[in-house]
Amino acid sequence: MNRVEKIFSEIRPWYLIVPFVILTLIAIFLEPSFQVPYGKEEKKLLNMIESIPEGSKVLVAVNYTPQTRYELDGSFHLIVRELLSRKVGIVFMTLTEMGIETISMGVRESLSGISSQEWSAVYGKDYVNIGYFAGGTLAAGAVSGSIFSMRGSDVFGNDLKNMSVMNGVDSFSDFSAFIELSSMKIDGTPAAVLFNVLSKGEGTPVIAVVTSDMVPEYIPFRKSGRIDILIKGSRRMAALERAFNNPGISTVRYSIASVLLVFIIFMIILSNIKNLVTGRK
Amino acid sequence: MNINSDIGVWIAALLTLGVFSALYKETALFRFVESVFIGVSAGYFFCIWFFSVISPAISDGVEGEWHIFIPIITGILILVLRENRFSRFLTVPASLLAAVFIALNFIIYFRAYIVDMVLSSVQPLVVFDDKGGVNWGLTINSIVSVTGTVSVLIFFAARRYPDVKMIRGYGEIGRFYLLVAIGTSLGYTLFSRILIFAGRFDFLFSEWLGIRFY
Numbered sequence: 001m002n003r004v005e006k007i008f009s010e011i012r013p014w015y016l017i018v019p020f021v022i023l024t025l026i027a028i029f030l031e032p033s034f035q036v037p038y039g040k041e042e043k044k045l046l047n048m049i050e051s052i053p054e055g056s057k058v059l060v061a062v063n064y065t066p067q068t069r070y071e072l073d074g075s076f077h078l079i080v081r082e083l084l085s086r087k088v089g090i091v092f093m094t095l096t097e098m099g100i101e102t103i104s105m106g107v108r109e110s111l112s113g114i115s116s117q118e119w120s121a122v123y124g125k126d127y128v129n130i131g132y133f134a135g136g137t138l139a140a141g142a143v144s145g146s147i148f149s150m151r152g153s154d155v156f157g158n159d160l161k162n163m164s165v166m167n168g169v170d171s172f173s174d175f176s177a178f179i180e181l182s183s184m185k186i187d188g189t190p191a192a193v194l195f196n197v198l199s200k201g202e203g204t205p206v207i208a209v210v211t212s213d214m215v216p217e218y219i220p221f222r223k224s225g226r227i228d229i230l231i232k233g234s235r236r237m238a239a240l241e242r243a244f245n246n247p248g249i250s251t252v253r254y255s256i257a258s259v260l261l262v263f264i265i266f267m268i269i270l271s272n273i274k275n276l277v278t279g280r281k
Numbered sequence: 282m283n284i285n286s287d288i289g290v291w292i293a294a295l296l297t298l299g300v301f302s303a304l305y306k307e308t309a310l311f312r313f314v315e316s317v318f319i320g321v322s323a324g325y326f327f328c329i330w331f332f333s334v335i336s337p338a339i340s341d342g343v344e345g346e347w348h349i350f351i352p353i354i355t356g357i358l359i360l361v362l363r364e365n366r367f368s369r370f371l372t373v374p375a376s377l378l379a380a381v382f383i384a385l386n387f388i389i390y391f392r393a394y395i396v397d398m399v400l401s402s403v404q405p406l407v408v409f410d411d412k413g414g415v416n417w418g419l420t421i422n423s424i425v426s427v428t429g430t431v432s433v434l435i436f437f438a439a440r441r442y443p444d445v446k447m448i449r450g451y452g453e454i455g456r457f458y459l460l461v462a463i464g465t466s467l468g469y470t471l472f473s474r475i476l477i478f479a480g481r482f483d484f485l486f487s488e489w490l491g492i493r494f495y
Contacts, residue, residue: 017304024482029492070480071473097329132333139385151337183473187386193393213473216466224397233469234476257475264471 023263024256032255036235038243045229046243048177048205049082056176057089057169061191062106064183065098068211072181073106074250075209075237079179080110080127082244085119088176089165090127095135095186095194100155103129124154124163131155135187139198146170172199183211190218193226205229209237283491294489297481352381402430429458 052058060079064072083090092103107129111121121127130151137150147170153159160166168174172195180192187194192208205228210218212233222230231240238254241247285291299314335353342349358374406427408419436455439448486492 021482024479025486028479028483028486067477067480068473070483071476097326100329132329134330134334136382136385137334139389189386189389189393194389197389197392211473212476213470215469216462220398220401221393224393224401226393226397234472253476253479256479257472260475260479261472264475 020260020263024260027256027259031252032259033247033251034238034255034258035247035251036239036242036254038239039236041229041231042236042240042243045207045231045240048207048229049079049086052083052086052088052176054087055089057091057165057174058083058177058179059091059093059172059175059195061178061180061182061195062092062094062099062103063096063186063191064102064181064211065096066102066105068183069102069105070253071211071234071237072183072209073109074248074253075231075240076106076181077110078241078244078246078248078250079181079209080107081114084110084121084126087119087126091165091169091175092127092129094132095138095191096184097132100129100132124158125165128160128163128165129155130160135189135194138186138191138194147172173204175204177205177207179207179209181209183214185214185217190214190221190227192218193221196226207231209240285489285491290489294485297485301481352378402426428454433458 062076080090092107094100094103107127114120130147131154133150148160151160154163172178178192178195178199180190180195182191185191190208192206196206206226207229208218208222208227209231210233212235215232218227218230219232221227231237234250234254234257237250238247241250296314296317299310302308303311338349338353342353355374355377359371359378362368362371362374404423404426406420406423408416408423410416432451432455434455435448436452436459439445439452439455442448
């Protein structure tokens with residue numbers, strides 16, 4: 001074993017964690033902000049949200065858990081603020097058990113820092129959280145056509161029929177749009193597809209905003225037309241903020257991850273050089 | 282530096298550090314955190330399922346929608362009929378649940394996974410724009426897409442007919458497409474995991490310790 005081989009062979013896997021952690025901290029504290037140009041999908045979503053008439057209702061499915069909030073929260077805040085500021089009612093639901101917490105935290109953060117002079121949102125009047133639905137319950141409810149057949153009360157036990165945000169809403173086709181923010185599939189199928197196939201709401205636009213790891217799962221359905229607009233992962237979420245002329249946490253978080261990804265690619269190249277030098281295959 | 286005084290944030294921070302301790306080696310702290318995570322998850326999921334699914338179903342059943350009791354009784358039977366002298370009847374409730382699941386999912390899978398996918402794969406190889414000229418971008422996209430679909434199908438056929446040279450040759454192109462797909466998928470997953478990792482550090486330093494340099 002020569003000197004170079006000895007140096008490389010003494011590198012332990014966990015040694016790499018230390019520079020990675022240091023770089024992560026530097027990236028977080030420097031808050032880089034790479035501007036990503038927006039494309040057709042982001043522009044389409046912007047136009048779609050702008051075209052929703054005041055007083056309409058939108059169904060937002062929050063199918064991600066608190067651990068993936070770091071990636072999806074930016075888009076959640078952006079969409080919720082845009083809809084509520086345009087006086088569009090939001091009905092939140094989730095198809096994952098942890099989604100109830102995600103909705104509560106997301107709404108609280110979306111509304112924080114908004115002064116009442118700009119606009120305000122009241123629970124029950126402007127938005128409601130109807131809670132968790134098992135995939136089978138949603139399928140059965142969608143086949144029957146009525147939301148109230150699936151659930152008569154919100155997540156706090158209040159009667160949905162007494163809430164003004166539910167006025168004019170009975171079936172899925174009464175919504176102006178279905179927006180899914182997702183980091184997982186539900187019973188093996190994207191929830192946006194589940195909704196599109198079962199809801200009979202042929203004219204209701206279906207939008208999916210998904211985490212990077214879910215992009216390969218959702219792309220075939222965008223291509224086949226089951227999903228009308230697909231925001232594909234962190235990079236496109238940053239582009240979405242650009243489209244709305246509102247660069248925020250998605251842009252910063254995408255930039256942080258990009259810096260770290262460059263470091264990982266550098267490490268992969270280095271490990272290949274190590275294997276080349278030590279003759280390991 | 283403005284350390285958070287919320288007990289919940291402190292517990293979350295200490296548990297996060299416990300999980301990160303596994304980066305060095307599997308410690309007792311990591312095993313403890315792992316057990317806490319499994320236990321808390323089970324308890325949380327039980328509550329959500331009970332109050333969001335089981336309890337409303339029983340209420341609806343009591344209020345006259347008696348058909349709700351069919352899946353409830355079926356579920357109870359699956360639990361009760363296990364490993365006793367009546368276990369041979371377990372197939373009845375199990376097959377009922379399987380039949381309902383298949384019936385509900387058949388529509389979704391047939392339409393979204395078979396009909397739509399086949400229809401979207403059938404496309405013209407040469408795409409023209411509004412003025413009648415060839416749209417080269419979409420044409421190349423179409424050729425790449427059709428070549429990929431066909432060659433991947435041939436790749437699986439090549440495993441069945443390894444002696445036919447032509448099939449094996451096209452299969453190699455399919456293998457290339459599959460590797461590109463797997464690589465892309467791994468790249469996306471890596472990016473997502475990096476964000477989760479960065480998210481935990483952001484939580485530890487910004488929310489827990491209250492350190493912000495800007």
